[in-house]
Amino acid sequence: MSDRQLDVREAVDTVVERLGPVVERIFARDISMILVAMLGIYVLFTIFGFLLIPSDALVGGLANTLQRVTFLTAVYAMLVLALNLHWGYTGLFNIGVAGFMAVGVYTVAVLTNPTTASPPGLGVPMAFAATLPIDPGVAHFLGLLFSVLVGMLAAAVVGAIAAVPALRLRADYLAIVTVALSEIIRLSLLSTTLQEFTLPVAGVELGTGAGRGINLPTNPVRAIYYNDPTNTAAGLTPVGEAIFPAVDAVGINSTVVVGWTYTLFLILVVAGFYWLLVRIGNSPFGRILKAIREDEEVAQSLGKDTRVVKVKVFMVGCALMGLAGILWEGSKGFTDPTSTTFLPLQTFYVFIALIIGGAGSNTGSVLGGALFASLLFEGPTFVARIFSEYLELDTAPRTFAEAFGELFALDPTPMLAYGLENISALRFVLLGLLLIVLMQYRPEGLLGHRTEEAAAVDLRDRSPAAAADGGGGDE
Amino acid sequence: MGTADILASGRDLTVERPAAVLVGVLAALLALDFVAKIAGFELTVGSTHLLGGSLPIERLLTLVWDGLVMGLAIGLAGIGLSMTYSILSFANFSHGDLVTSGAFAGWAVTFLIAGLVSGQGDVGYLLSVGSGQGPTSADLAINVVSTPLAIVLGLVVAIAATIVLSLLIDRLVYEPMRGEGAISLLIASIGVALVLRYLIVFVFTGTNRGLTSGGGRLRVLGEEGRLVFEAVVNQPGQPREVLFSLGLPVVRFGDYTAELMNVTSNELTLVVIAVSLMAGLHVLLQRTKLGKSMRAMADNEDLARVTGIPTERVIRATWLIGGGLTGASGYLIALERGTLSFNLGWVLLLLIFAAVILGGIGSVYGAMAGGVVIGLANTVSLVWIPSSFTTAAAFAIMILMLLFKPEGLFGGVTTA
Numbered sequence: 001m002s003d004r005q006l007d008v009r010e011a012v013d014t015v016v017e018r019l020g021p022v023v024e025r026i027f028a029r030d031i032s033m034i035l036v037a038m039l040g041i042y043v044l045f046t047i048f049g050f051l052l053i054p055s056d057a058l059v060g061g062l063a064n065t066l067q068r069v070t071f072l073t074a075v076y077a078m079l080v081l082a083l084n085l086h087w088g089y090t091g092l093f094n095i096g097v098a099g100f101m102a103v104g105v106y107t108v109a110v111l112t113n114p115t116t117a118s119p120p121g122l123g124v125p126m127a128f129a130a131t132l133p134i135d136p137g138v139a140h141f142l143g144l145l146f147s148v149l150v151g152m153l154a155a156a157v158v159g160a161i162a163a164v165p166a167l168r169l170r171a172d173y174l175a176i177v178t179v180a181l182s183e184i185i186r187l188s189l190l191s192t193t194l195q196e197f198t199l200p201v202a203g204v205e206l207g208t209g210a211g212r213g214i215n216l217p218t219n220p221v222r223a224i225y226y227n228d229p230t231n232t233a234a235g236l237t238p239v240g241e242a243i244f245p246a247v248d249a250v251g252i253n254s255t256v257v258v259g260w261t262y263t264l265f266l267i268l269v270v271a272g273f274y275w276l277l278v279r280i281g282n283s284p285f286g287r288i289l290k291a292i293r294e295d296e297e298v299a300q301s302l303g304k305d306t307r308v309v310k311v312k313v314f315m316v317g318c319a320l321m322g323l324a325g326i327l328w329e330g331s332k333g334f335t336d337p338t339s340t341t342f343l344p345l346q347t348f349y350v351f352i353a354l355i356i357g358g359a360g361s362n363t364g365s366v367l368g369g370a371l372f373a374s375l376l377f378e379g380p381t382f383v384a385r386i387f388s389e390y391l392e393l394d395t396a397p398r399t400f401a402e403a404f405g406e407l408f409a410l411d412p413t414p415m416l417a418y419g420l421e422n423i424s425a426l427r428f429v430l431l432g433l434l435l436i437v438l439m440q441y442r443p444e445g446l447l448g449h450r451t452e453e454a455a456a457v458d459l460r461d462r463s464p465a466a467a468a469d470g471g472g473g474d475e
Numbered sequence: 476m477g478t479a480d481i482l483a484s485g486r487d488l489t490v491e492r493p494a495a496v497l498v499g500v501l502a503a504l505l506a507l508d509f510v511a512k513i514a515g516f517e518l519t520v521g522s523t524h525l526l527g528g529s530l531p532i533e534r535l536l537t538l539v540w541d542g543l544v545m546g547l548a549i550g551l552a553g554i555g556l557s558m559t560y561s562i563l564s565f566a567n568f569s570h571g572d573l574v575t576s577g578a579f580a581g582w583a584v585t586f587l588i589a590g591l592v593s594g595q596g597d598v599g600y601l602l603s604v605g606s607g608q609g610p611t612s613a614d615l616a617i618n619v620v621s622t623p624l625a626i627v628l629g630l631v632v633a634i635a636a637t638i639v640l641s642l643l644i645d646r647l648v649y650e651p652m653r654g655e656g657a658i659s660l661l662i663a664s665i666g667v668a669l670v671l672r673y674l675i676v677f678v679f680t681g682t683n684r685g686l687t688s689g690g691g692r693l694r695v696l697g698e699e700g701r702l703v704f705e706a707v708v709n710q711p712g713q714p715r716e717v718l719f720s721l722g723l724p725v726v727r728f729g730d731y732t733a734e735l736m737n738v739t740s741n742e743l744t745l746v747v748i749a750v751s752l753m754a755g756l757h758v759l760l761q762r763t764k765l766g767k768s769m770r771a772m773a774d775n776e777d778l779a780r781v782t783g784i785p786t787e788r789v790i791r792a793t794w795l796i797g798g799g800l801t802g803a804s805g806y807l808i809a810l811e812r813g814t815l816s817f818n819l820g821w822v823l824l825l826l827i828f829a830a831v832i833l834g835g836i837g838s839v840y841g842a843m844a845g846g847v848v849i850g851l852a853n854t855v856s857l858v859w860i861p862s863s864f865t866t867a868a869a870f871a872i873m874i875l876m877l878l879f880k881p882e883g884l885f886g887g888v889t890t891a
Binding site for chain 2: 093165166168169170171172173175176177179180181183184187188190191192193348351355398399400401402404405419422425426427428429431432433434435436439440443
């Protein structure tokens with residue numbers, strides 16, 4: 001090795017030595033790692049906003065963009081955490097996430113739609129409001145909560161139906177069974193046979209709306225601002241009166257305020273998911289899960305009924321996926337089976353996010369969700385828009401062939417313009433490449449550490465001597 | 476075995492595997508209903524329909540033929556998947572997109588030749604399988620009867636291109652990961668699937684395009700009780716031409732008048748080529764050392780290597796054969812359907828998996844038989860359920876198979 005290389009190395013070492021403790025202190029706590037990542041994402045998208053949004057609409061546009069990014073981060077974080085319970089903790093390769101989401105969402109839709117609607121539902125919140133001897137608004141909300149709980153339960157039950165037999169199978173068979181199940185669910189929801197039907201015995205009319213879609217309950221967050229959540233003309237609540245004019249003065253739309261309120265609520269839910277997963281992970285139950293992941297036979301030989309444990313954890317994860325789906329689609333007030341939320345692709349998104357973050361790590365899951373939603377999902381579109389805004393390219397050719405033909409004339413700009421125009425396709429190519437590269441070079445992701453202490457207490461403060469003989473055990 | 480033994484074993488089965496018995500009873504009921512439907516027998520209690528109904532023979536024949544065509548296509552596509560599954564031991568989720576890649580590569584050439592021969596469309600339009608402005612599929616009039624050369628060359632290119640693509644992907648993606656777990660490779664293959672599918676969208680756009688138009692067809696008719704075979708050629712813009720019409724005067728079925736079967740020349744091409752490719756593969760794997768090496772590797776890779784089998788070469792041969800058949804299946808499926816879009820293979824992938832699992836992973840016959848079963852399930856299930864559930868029915872069969880007989884119909888690893 002030459003002297004110069006050594007110099008560079010020394011310099012790098014000094015920098016690392018000086019910065020190391022600072023970085024370590026910041027990243028020692030998981031929460032600050034997530035906060036720093038979110039801050040970075042916000043700074044990036046603020047720069048995007050400055051480059052793209054005309055200055056007179058800047059504040060409103062930025063508020064909108066950041067809300068969307070945060071919202072997507074939150075829903076992906078929930079889904080990734082739920083999947084982390086299956087794949088990261090227990091090693092169950094479930095690629096039917098989209099199907100379990102759909103079960104939750106459609107159960108809520110069927111339960112909450114009024115009996116008179118098209119497609120008809122069961123009208124649970126209305127029944128609550130009519131029968132409970134309390135304020136109708138509160139009763140309606142309770143009915144909604146009840147429906148969400150039933151939705152989670154339904155997702156868990158479908159999960160159990162899949163899990164009880166399928167968990168006996170090899171991991172790759174479980175993958176095929178779950179993805180086939182999610183397709184069966186999606187195709188059934190698309191079927192016109194179930195668009196509107198009468199339950200054979202009970203005689204109750206129900207429907208999934210098939211390809212036309214189905215309404216979901218109005219976002220209850222709206223009740224904070226509007227007297228009547230379904231009708232903006234009915235006037236504002238005192239909170240709405242206070243906030244809307246103030247934000248309107250800086251150019252932020254009222255819908256963005258409602259969106260942010262809902263997003264903040266989702267962040268709380270993510271925190272709840274995180275807490276639940278940490279609790280599960282540190283419980284005796286969680287230790288069985290990790291034992292199953294590492295070596296199921298060992299867990300069995302220690303007298304653990306791994307089958308029951310696997311079914312249980314599968315149900316919990318599916319319920320969480322159902323809840324994540326409900327909260328995601330619930331923000332729109334409408335859903336249909338063609339929405340990308342329920343495509344098998346959605347499952348792969350969640351997987352990519354989990355693998356980026358690192359399977360097995362809860363902080364990694366949230367981080368993976370955030371990085372996926374911002375950099376990979378939303379980012380490419382913004383970058384493409386910035387390029388087309390500032391490069392002043394000619395109109396993009398309509399086909400690849402035309403753009404390719406121009407390459408022979410040594411003019412790469414039509415190809416560039418075509419690429420920017422079709423960034424949505426290239427984004428998927430990027431996702432696929434990333435997945436391959438991650439699996440080849442860093443299958444453990446950013447924070448995935450498969451060697452974990454079985455103890456519930458932090459063992460990182462061990463004496464150096466103890467660490468020397470005990471640590472470093474890789475899988 | 477005496478009656479008592481049978482009863483005893485039946486009782487044991489009911490106690491030990493109630494779900495299996497339930498599925499068996501359900502299958503028996505469906506079979507009974509099927510027979511009753513063909514016989515035209517219907518059993519109703521009050522106003523509730525219990526069993527049977529009517530299933531005209533011509534409808535059944537059409538369903539069976541459609542199922543057979545689809546099944547052979549799926550089986551052909553499944554062989555490649557089955558081979559890589561058994562030899563590299565991972566479920567290749569990019570297999571469906573290899574099917575699509577083969578179809579696009581082949582049809583680009585077919586379009587080019589058909590367009591150049593008839594002097595329509597520019598090269599860019601033709602090579603991108605009709606993206607943008609140019610002659611329609613009716614203008615190009617591609618079908619087996621009018622443009623056989625374009626079809627054959629397209630098929631050859633589809634096979635060659637998919638082989639090159641599979642070998643390239645193996646070199647870049649899977650070779651550095653040899654020895655990793657099945658799930659790591661599976662996840663990487665999902666990445667490959669995304670790359671392939673959306674590169675196709677990028678180059679060929681995401682539209683669903685028409686490919687073929689016109690062609691010949693063989694018909695079997697009942698004409699007042701007489702069985703008639705008829706060959707018709709129907710080219711776009713030209714009058715219908717009856718090549719021959721052959722009546723069988725011997726047997727008469729009352730005054731039966733209906734179209735019993737209607738086989739297009741494109742369907743027939745698929746069936747003939749698929750069956751010959753499968754037969755060729757059978758000979759190859761049975762008679763050559765390669766087939767034996769593959770079986771050895773599928774059984775135990777380490778043991779095969781110490782025995783002196785050049786495992787890397789066998790893996791390459793696997794991709795070569797599997798990729799070629801996959802490309803051919805993609806091309807032929809597109810030919811039979813007459814349309815092509817970027818998610819052709821992805822939509823088929825689960826059905827292909829179903830066929831492979833049904834037949835037993837690693838078994839080439841299994842893939843063929845599984846393909847036919849899945850194809851038939853996909854069409855014949857129309858007798859009982861609406862068309863929106865047929866794919867779900869095929870998946871359900873696969874799931875049941877995995878649960879009750881995960882080693883498949885042809886059991887175990889055989890690769891022949």
